Amino acid sequence: MISKHCEWCDHSFQTKISYQIYCSAECREAATKEKIMHNYFLKQVKKRFEKKRTCKSCGSLLSAYNDSQTCFMCVSNPTDVSKALKEMKGLMNEDK
Ligand SMILES: [Zn+2]
Ligand SMILES: [Zn+2]
Numbered sequence: 001m002i003s004k005h006c007e008w009c010d011h012s013f014q015t016k017i018s019y020q021i022y023c024s025a026e027c028r029e030a031a032t033k034e035k036i037m038h039n040y041f042l043k044q045v046k047k048r049f050e051k052k053r054t055c056k057s058c059g060s061l062l063s064a065y066n067d068s069q070t071c072f073m074c075v076s077n078p079t080d081v082s083k084a085l086k087e088m089k090g091l092m093n094e095d096k
Contacts, residue, residue, distance in 0.1 A: 001014045001015065001016060002014070002015055002016070002018060004020065004021070004023075006021070006022050006023035006024075006027050007021045007022060007027075007031065008022050008023075008027035008028070008030055008031045009023060009027050011023050045064050045065070048064040049064050053069075055069070055070050055071035055073075055074055056069045056070050056074075057070045057071070057074035058070075058071060058073065058074050060073070
């Protein structure tokens with residue numbers, strides 16, 4: 001018997017099979033599932049890098065990790081920004 005550590009749950013287990021890396025079928029399945037999910041995610045990211053997406057609002061290139069259709073700069077409402085700017089100007093004028 002060989003004493004090993006499960007690569008998924010890190011529990012120690014005994015096995016006769018030298019290439020066994022998981023303590024149970026459940027751990028093996030969970031690890032396989034995660035690997036598939038990870039590969040799927042990588043594929044999605046790669047796809048996004050290949051197909052360049054641009055912000056719907058300003059047209060700048062979107063990050064491959066950005067799920068929305070607008071860039072982070074445009075996420076905040078532009079009307080809110082201009083309103084805030086007007087208020088700032090108003091305050092500056094009051095000082096004079
Ligand atoms: Zn395990
Ligand atoms: Zn934008």
